[in-house]
Amino acid sequence: MTAEFEIAFDGTPVPAASGQTIGAALHAAGIVSWRTTRYAGRPRGLFCGIGACFDCLVTVNGRPSLRACLTEARAGDDVTSGPDVIRAEGSPDG
């Protein structure tokens, strides 16, 4: 696919095409994970690809918790790791 525009992921330019999701653009650029889980800090990227697993959450232009696999890229999008959950302490049930 020919790149039509760029988006930024954590400041790094990533090529994208119209109609392409942010998740697809990141994956195509070799970025396979873009957030970490809140307990063990495990990396997460695309899993289900269709909006069902919520692994792929990103913040786009300051808008938190969007599914990268559903959100189509727009020129100049500023994509950051998300959601902005800091590591919780202890185990999942505290």
Added chain:
Amino acid sequence: MDEQAPDYDLAVIGGGPAGLAGAAAAAREGLSVVLLDAGPRLGGQFYRHRPGEEPARLKALRRGLASGVEVLLEHRVWSVERRPPGFAVHCLAGTRDERPVAVGARALLIATGAHDLALPFPGWDLPGVMTAGGAQALLKGGVLAGRRIVVAGTGPFLLPVAASLARAGARVAGVFEAGPLRAPALALLRRPGRLAEAAEYGRSLLEHRIPYRGRRAVIAARGGDRLTHVTVARVDAAWRPAGGFVEIECDALAVGYGFVPQLELAVQLGCRLGPGPAVAVDAGRRTSVPGVYAAGETTGVGGADLAEVEGRVAGRAAAADLGRGPRPDPGLSRLADRLTAFARSLRDAYPVRDGWRAWLAGDTLVCRCEEVPYSRVREALALGATDARSVKLLARPGMGWCQGRMCGYAVACLSGEDPALVTPSRPVAQPIRLGALASGDAERP
């Protein structure tokens, strides 16, 4: 309650083959129809495509909408409720800004499709591991899941996934079917029309020298912060590992054990389910709730052709029930019956066996969202949990972002329940921002 005339006769939720065909059929009989879909383009999973590359069949289906179907794309339905004399469909419009919008209709057709059925195994949350459908969806968006890909799981869907990945230039390191290999050929043979399709996949696998092995499963995925290897094992008839372990290098794994219908909207309305995880319908695709119809994967997984036929049947039944009286079409019902029988035989040929539990270690995540390991599920059982709900209340699997869509099947099994009998209750079918919920629905878009 304010009884106002609904905006439409029929609201169709889901613009895949089932919804498209249902909307067109109902409109042809003179109903005013609105077709809602969460995505930016029509087509659903089967006809997913890049802008400007619309598949021919989809184009044809879309022509059927010309006669009076209003299409509302990027409308995610998060709740449906009765609003006499019909129903209110609560949507979030837009993908980023999400305006709440309500649509009213006399009748509803639920055609929300399915998602992949995932089973847990060590490392299944490593980046690079994707569902088979997910890899396929990514590819239809023009991106390969990896360069060297392993395809695994069960069911006939693995073949088109492997074939299309290979055709698009990936090296497919193997297709591992957990069930016996004979099954697909036999099942496919029952429907001659599919013979050619099966042969074509077979040819594709041969041409790309892709090994296709039965009674093999990926029982672990390995890597640091991304997938580098999978462990494939021979499995017995129950899918328990039975030796023959091999490590295969790969940067992507596409794994799927079938599909799970998305039933939340039907459940919200109180539609009866069954048999299996599907909305119960009569021959006209009427659910147990008058005025509510269901078609496609929501009534049982059966593929795109069947979904389309079911949609047509549902659209016509809705029209008939609203007094339009379409001419009977015995050919259509016969076709529906034939395809349904075929779909059932395929489903029966690829059951998920219980032995996958033997793939789990104590620290294997069962719930990806809440990071609940298998050991914690066992602790909950020891504390007196005896079903999926109480395991969830004590150990949190299914409490996170995906609301059990990914782990629900596994958690039900591990809690001693039949996953087919667990009702997926999600009163919020899609996450909704508090601000949007608070602001209330704009009336018509």
Added chain:
Amino acid sequence: MPDVVVIGAGIVGAACAHYAAEAGLTVTVVDRGPVASGTTGAGEGNILVSDKEPGPELDLALLSATLWRELTDPAGPCALAAEYEPKGGLVVASSAGTMSVLADFASCQAKSGVEHSVAADPREIEPDLTPKLAGGVFYPQDAQVQPMLATAALLARATRRGAARLATGTEVTGLLRAGDRVAGVRTERGDIHAGAVVNAAGTWGGEIAAMAGTELPVAPRRGFILVTEPLVTPRIRHKVYTAAYITDVSDDSAALATSAVVESTMAGTVLIGASRERVGFDRTPSVPALRTLAAQAVALFPGLADRHVIRTYCGFRPYTPDHLPVIGEDPHTPGLFHACGHEGAGVGLAPATGHLVARLLTGGAVPFDLTPFRPGRFA
């Protein structure tokens, strides 16, 4: 044969079993479902003294607050792992008028032993609150627990010590009698003989009482809760609610009443509860109820507007017409003790209820007058 059968493995039944076991009795706990499958698994875990006016319920709540602290004290004998958080409650007022009512209410409560401090600027305590508030009152004794874990942990402790047995999946269909006295329970899986029976069947307590010919008007009062995505901001440190909550709780009408109580959990989610309406056991999601809760939460914490609700659930509080629980021996059937009808405060009130029931079972002295809770009061 156990000394006591407790009907109901909710928080109240678990507390009754725990304290009875501590008092040296042997107990069988029966429930038709799994542990915490009734209202306990469908509510929240607020342990509140702040919302109670001086009177018998407040006495119960204060005793309970102390007992919850003891039960969960990591250095104590039970050391229950139940996500207990002594975080305190903050009640806020949006107008000067409400603020003065609230302050008066707090000084009345103080005479009964409720600690509080008036906060002219609630944002000093809870920085992400809206600036549009006239003030608030902070109640340090309010706390929080994870009710399902607490229930399971109480029962696990009693069973581990050999004092209790848990029979889930066992529905009670009748009571056994020996003359006037209760002699156990009849279940689908056979009879269980015992010298005493505790009715801790929550919202279904009226059905058990009816088996003894006693009328207990316990009715379901539905409540919806919104659950957010796990989040860091806005940060919500205490349980925060508006003064309107107090009037909703004691309101008798069947119509929908909502007043948001907002709190975070250890899992990072924020719980926004809870609506109150009497509509029977209807689980159909109600968009208007959800909408009102959302609006109230966003009004308190504007930063929540951008955050998602990922789940809602509803439960049926065991409501009684006078909003007081039923605790005491049945008027007609000696040996049958009722411990149900705690409406929206059963988690908070459970330890005190269990403690009192254990005293009644063993003939010990009770610390205060139980007349307001007597089962015969509805006749």
